[in-house]
Amino acid sequence: MQNNEVYKDINEDLKWAQINKDVLKSMENPRKGYWISVAVCLFLISFAVVGEVYQYNVGMGAANLNWPHMWDLYIATFIFWIGMSHAGTLLSAILHIMNADWRKPIYRFAEAMTTFSLMTAGLFPMIHLGRLWNMYWVLPYLTDRGIWPNFRSPLVWDAFAISTYLTSSALFLFIGMIPDLAICRDNARGWRKKLYTALSLGWRGDDRQWRNFRRTYLIMACFLIPLAVSVHSIVSSDFAMSIMPGWAVTSFPPYFVAGALYSGCAAIITLFILLRYYFRWEEYMTIAILEKTAKLTFAIAMVWTYLNLIEFASVWYGHSAADKEVLLAKFFGPYAPFFWGMIFCGSVVPFALAFEKLRRHLPTMMVVSILLNLGMWLERWMIVTPTLSLSYHPIAHDVMWPSWVQWFIVAGSFGWFGLLFLVFVKVFPSVSMYECKEMVLHRRELANKEISPVMANNPGGGAPATGVSSKSPGVEGS
Amino acid sequence: MSLSNLIDDWSRYRKGREEGGFHDYEHMWGMSIDLNKCIGCNACSVACYAENNLAVVGKEKFEKGQGMHWLRVERYWDEPDLGEERTSEFQQHGASFLPMMCQQCNAATCEPVCPVAATYHTPDGLNAQVYNRCIGSRYCSNNCPFRLRYFNFWSYYEDSWPAPLQMQLNPDISVRDMGVMEKCTFCVQRIRTVKDTARMEDRKVRDGEVQTACSQTCPTGAIEFGDMLGMYDPETGVAETRVTKMWRKHQVELGKTKQNKQTPEMRGYRVFEFLNTDPCVMYLDRVREV
Amino acid sequence: MKKCRILGLFGNFDDAFAAIGDFKNKKVDGITVDDVTFLSPIEHPDIDDVLGPRPSVIPKVTLCGAAFGITFGFLFLASAQSNFLIQPQGGKPVVPLPSNIVLTYEMMILFSVLFTVVAFLITTRLFRKRKSLYSEKVGIDQVAIEFEVDEKYIDPIKGVFKDNHAVEVREEVQS
Structure with a gap:
C-alpha cells in the first residue's frame, strides 16, 4: 500500500471512453514490428513443417529417436505447453474467485495464452505418433470393429483431459469476451463488423444479460480450477503411473501443477512486457500489476523448488538402486549441464523477483521471465529423457541427442503459438474493456471512501445513495 | 457390441472376482532358459530374424539403436580384476550371456498404458501386439522395464529384403511397416498352427509340439518352451510338461515376487522379479568356478 | 393499444x-x-x-450438467469397457474404477461447462435479432x-x- 502514490494498479481517473478508444486502437493498423513478428513466426512454422513432412514420410527415425529413447523433446515440449496453459486459468479463474481485481487488465491475454498454448500442446502427441493418420483411434467412438480405446491408459486420460480443457478454456475465453465484442461491433466497419456482429451474439448489455453473464463466468471459473489441476495431474500420470525409475514418483502431480503455474506466470510476464511495449499500454499494464504478478511467480517458484527438493530427498532415502542411479545421472551424468541449468533458471533466477528494484525494471523482468521459462522447458526434458536413458535394464543404457527434426518442430511450435497470439491481439481485444471499467469504478469508490469515511459507512440499501458518488464515468468522457 | 457380449463379459468379470483373478486361460506359454547351457552363439537370434520377418536395419541404424532384434543375447562382462591375479587386463571367465526375449509378463506393464489397446493379454497367456491397431505412441516400450519392445522407426521393407530376398519372408506373419511397435510373440504363428491342427484332430496340444524358432535352433538345448498349465493329469495320465517340471524343480512360481530357495541347486530366477510384472520366462543362473 | x-x-x-x-x-x-x-x-x-x-436458473442447469456428466460418463465408460469384443485386461477388472473415476471427473466438468454455456445463451436471450x-x-x-x-x-x-x-x-x- 505504501507505494500506491507512485505505483497504482490502474489510474482511477481513467475515462471509460478512453479505455474503449485505447483498446480498439490496439486492434487497428498493425505497426511494422507486428509484421516482422508475424514473419518470424511464419519462418519458424515453416521449419516445423519441413521437419514434420520429412518425419511423416520416412518415419520417426528421422527425429533420431531410438531404442530406448522412444520419447523425447516432443513429449517434453508437450508438457511445457500444457503447463503454460495453466497461467490463464490461474489469472482469470483463481484470482477471479479470490476477488483479486488487479487481474482485470491482464487476464484476457492470459486466457488467450491458455487456449493457444493448448492448441500448440495438442499438436505434439499427434506429431510424436508413429502412425499419425490413425490418431483418432484414441477417441471413444462407436466402430464396427468392436473396439474402444483402452481407458486404463494415461494417454487416453490425456486425450479426455486436454479436449475437455481446450473446450472449456476456449468457451471461457469466448464468453468472457462477448461484452467486448459487442463494443467492437459498435465501432467496426467492413468484414470486422460482420465478424463481431456474429460473435457478439446480439449482446446489448441489459441487466438480464449481465446477471446471467456474471453467474456463467463465475461458474465456469469454478470448474476451470479443478479442471486445470486435474489436467496437469493427468499429464503427470503419463509418468507417475509408469514403473520406470525417475518417472514413478508419487509427488509428480503436485510437482507438475506447480511447474505449470510457474511457467505460465513467467510467460505472462513475458507477454505482459511485450504487449505493454508494442501497444504502449502503460495505462493498463502497469508496473504495480507486473509487481504483483512477479510476487505470485516468486511464491510459485519457491513451491516448485520445494517439490523438486522433496523429490530428490524421497529418491535418496528410498534406496531404490535404479531410482538413485537416474538421480545421480541427472546430477553428474551427460545431462548434468541441462539439469544444473534447470536448477539455476528455476530456483536461483526467481530470487531476482524478490527485489523491488528488479521487479520494476522491465528489461530485467523480460530476461528473467524468459530464463524461467527456459528452466521450465529444461525441467520437462530432464523428466522425460534421463529416465529413458537409464532405466532398469543395463543393456539399454544409452545417451541420445535429438536430431534437427525435433529441434525444428519444437522451434516451430513457438512460431505457431506466436502466430495464433499475434492474430488474436489484432482481431480481438486483448485487454478486457468492461473489466477495466469495473476496476476503474471500483478503485474510484475505494479512493472516495478513503477521502470521506462517512460515505463508506452509508448503508447500501437504497438506490441513489450508493454507487459512484459525485463524479460519474460518463459525461466527461463523451 | 451386443447385450449378450456385455453380459458374457460381466459374468466373466464376476467369476474372476470370485475366484481371485482372470482364470479361463487355455494355455500359459512359458519358457525356461538354462544359462549354464547358453554359449552365446546367437543362433536363436538369427532364427528369430528368419522366422518372424525381422527387418535387417543395417549397421548404421543398428548403431543408432534402431535395431529390431526381438531376441537379443546380452553380454555382461565381469570386472577384469575379479580373478586371482587381480592384474589381468582381460576377463577371467569371459562374458555371461543372457538371451532376452519378451518375457510375456502376466502383469505386463505395457498393457495398461497402450491408449488403443493394441497390446493385450490373450487367453493363451501371451502378451499380444496387434500391429494393425498400433498407432505408435511408444508408451509400451517406455514402460517395459526389460526394454524388449522395438519400434519401426523407419520403413524397412524395401531396404531390408532386396530382391530376391523377399522370397524368404515367412508367409505366416506380416511384415510390419513404419510406426508400429513390435516384439517377441513366442512365435504365435507356430502356436496357432499347432492349436488348429490339434483342434482338427480333436485332441489337446501335446507337450513339445509347439517349438519356438529360438528353442528349436538352440544347439545346446538351453531354451525350453511349453505350456505352463500342463500339469500332471491323473485322469488321462498326461504327464507334466517339461517347462512346468523345470519351474517346479527350481521352485519358481508364477505370481510370486520372491522365490524362496532351499538349496543352491535351485538356480531359477526371473528378471526383475521385484517389479512384480510376473514374467513367464525363467532363467537358470549360470554356475561358474571363481 | x-x-x-x-x-x-x-x-x-x-x-x-x-x-x-x-x-x-x-x-x-x-x-x-x-x-x-x-x-x-x-x-x-x-x-x-x-x-x-x-x-437466474444457470446454477441449477450447471448442477444438472454435472449430474448428467457423472452418470453418462460412468455408464458410457462402463458399457464401452464391458463391450470389448476382446477383453484387453489380463486378470484385471473389466470395469476398472480408478481410471473411470478420472475419466468421469473430466466428463463431469465437460458437461457442466457445456450445460452452463447453453443455459447462458438461452437465458440471456442471445442469438436474437437486436x-x-x-x-x-x-x-x-x-x-x-x-x-x-x-x-x-x-x-x-x-x-x-x-x-x-x-x-x-x-x-x-x-x-
Whole structure:
C-alpha cells in the first residue's frame, strides 16, 4: 500500500471512453514490428513443417529417436505447453474467485495464452505418433470393429483431459469476451463488423444479460480450477503411473501443477512486457500489476523448488538402486549441464523477483521471465529423457541427442503459438474493456471512501445513495 | 457390441472376482532358459530374424539403436580384476550371456498404458501386439522395464529384403511397416498352427509340439518352451510338461515376487522379479568356478 | 393499444438509479421496477439492490450438467469397457474404477461447462435479432433504462427520465 502514490494498479481517473478508444486502437493498423513478428513466426512454422513432412514420410527415425529413447523433446515440449496453459486459468479463474481485481487488465491475454498454448500442446502427441493418420483411434467412438480405446491408459486420460480443457478454456475465453465484442461491433466497419456482429451474439448489455453473464463466468471459473489441476495431474500420470525409475514418483502431480503455474506466470510476464511495449499500454499494464504478478511467480517458484527438493530427498532415502542411479545421472551424468541449468533458471533466477528494484525494471523482468521459462522447458526434458536413458535394464543404457527434426518442430511450435497470439491481439481485444471499467469504478469508490469515511459507512440499501458518488464515468468522457 | 457380449463379459468379470483373478486361460506359454547351457552363439537370434520377418536395419541404424532384434543375447562382462591375479587386463571367465526375449509378463506393464489397446493379454497367456491397431505412441516400450519392445522407426521393407530376398519372408506373419511397435510373440504363428491342427484332430496340444524358432535352433538345448498349465493329469495320465517340471524343480512360481530357495541347486530366477510384472520366462543362473 | 419501446440514456449510474428509484416509488402508475430493463457497459456492483432480486436458473442447469456428466460418463465408460469384443485386461477388472473415476471427473466438468454455456445463451436471450432501440453509447460509458409498455405510459416515463437528467430519450412504436 505504501507505494500506491507512485505505483497504482490502474489510474482511477481513467475515462471509460478512453479505455474503449485505447483498446480498439490496439486492434487497428498493425505497426511494422507486428509484421516482422508475424514473419518470424511464419519462418519458424515453416521449419516445423519441413521437419514434420520429412518425419511423416520416412518415419520417426528421422527425429533420431531410438531404442530406448522412444520419447523425447516432443513429449517434453508437450508438457511445457500444457503447463503454460495453466497461467490463464490461474489469472482469470483463481484470482477471479479470490476477488483479486488487479487481474482485470491482464487476464484476457492470459486466457488467450491458455487456449493457444493448448492448441500448440495438442499438436505434439499427434506429431510424436508413429502412425499419425490413425490418431483418432484414441477417441471413444462407436466402430464396427468392436473396439474402444483402452481407458486404463494415461494417454487416453490425456486425450479426455486436454479436449475437455481446450473446450472449456476456449468457451471461457469466448464468453468472457462477448461484452467486448459487442463494443467492437459498435465501432467496426467492413468484414470486422460482420465478424463481431456474429460473435457478439446480439449482446446489448441489459441487466438480464449481465446477471446471467456474471453467474456463467463465475461458474465456469469454478470448474476451470479443478479442471486445470486435474489436467496437469493427468499429464503427470503419463509418468507417475509408469514403473520406470525417475518417472514413478508419487509427488509428480503436485510437482507438475506447480511447474505449470510457474511457467505460465513467467510467460505472462513475458507477454505482459511485450504487449505493454508494442501497444504502449502503460495505462493498463502497469508496473504495480507486473509487481504483483512477479510476487505470485516468486511464491510459485519457491513451491516448485520445494517439490523438486522433496523429490530428490524421497529418491535418496528410498534406496531404490535404479531410482538413485537416474538421480545421480541427472546430477553428474551427460545431462548434468541441462539439469544444473534447470536448477539455476528455476530456483536461483526467481530470487531476482524478490527485489523491488528488479521487479520494476522491465528489461530485467523480460530476461528473467524468459530464463524461467527456459528452466521450465529444461525441467520437462530432464523428466522425460534421463529416465529413458537409464532405466532398469543395463543393456539399454544409452545417451541420445535429438536430431534437427525435433529441434525444428519444437522451434516451430513457438512460431505457431506466436502466430495464433499475434492474430488474436489484432482481431480481438486483448485487454478486457468492461473489466477495466469495473476496476476503474471500483478503485474510484475505494479512493472516495478513503477521502470521506462517512460515505463508506452509508448503508447500501437504497438506490441513489450508493454507487459512484459525485463524479460519474460518463459525461466527461463523451 | 451386443447385450449378450456385455453380459458374457460381466459374468466373466464376476467369476474372476470370485475366484481371485482372470482364470479361463487355455494355455500359459512359458519358457525356461538354462544359462549354464547358453554359449552365446546367437543362433536363436538369427532364427528369430528368419522366422518372424525381422527387418535387417543395417549397421548404421543398428548403431543408432534402431535395431529390431526381438531376441537379443546380452553380454555382461565381469570386472577384469575379479580373478586371482587381480592384474589381468582381460576377463577371467569371459562374458555371461543372457538371451532376452519378451518375457510375456502376466502383469505386463505395457498393457495398461497402450491408449488403443493394441497390446493385450490373450487367453493363451501371451502378451499380444496387434500391429494393425498400433498407432505408435511408444508408451509400451517406455514402460517395459526389460526394454524388449522395438519400434519401426523407419520403413524397412524395401531396404531390408532386396530382391530376391523377399522370397524368404515367412508367409505366416506380416511384415510390419513404419510406426508400429513390435516384439517377441513366442512365435504365435507356430502356436496357432499347432492349436488348429490339434483342434482338427480333436485332441489337446501335446507337450513339445509347439517349438519356438529360438528353442528349436538352440544347439545346446538351453531354451525350453511349453505350456505352463500342463500339469500332471491323473485322469488321462498326461504327464507334466517339461517347462512346468523345470519351474517346479527350481521352485519358481508364477505370481510370486520372491522365490524362496532351499538349496543352491535351485538356480531359477526371473528378471526383475521385484517389479512384480510376473514374467513367464525363467532363467537358470549360470554356475561358474571363481 | 400499441406496444411502444422507450429508452432513456443517462450520463452516469447515479441519475439512472435515481430514475429507477422514482419508478420504484410508483411515480408512474402501472409501471413497476420489474418492467425496467437496465442497459449498462458494466455490471454495477449494486445493481441487485437497485433492481431488486431477479433470479437466474444457470446454477441449477450447471448442477444438472454435472449430474448428467457423472452418470453418462460412468455408464458410457462402463458399457464401452464391458463391450470389448476382446477383453484387453489380463486378470484385471473389466470395469476398472480408478481410471473411470478420472475419466468421469473430466466428463463431469465437460458437461457442466457445456450445460452452463447453453443455459447462458438461452437465458440471456442471445442469438436474437437486436432490438432497434440500442445506443452504442451503452458500450462506452452511458447507461440506459428501457421499457416496453403501452403507448399511454410513454409520456409519464419520459417525464421521469427528464427529471433525472437523461442525456437522451429514444422511443419507438412497434408496428
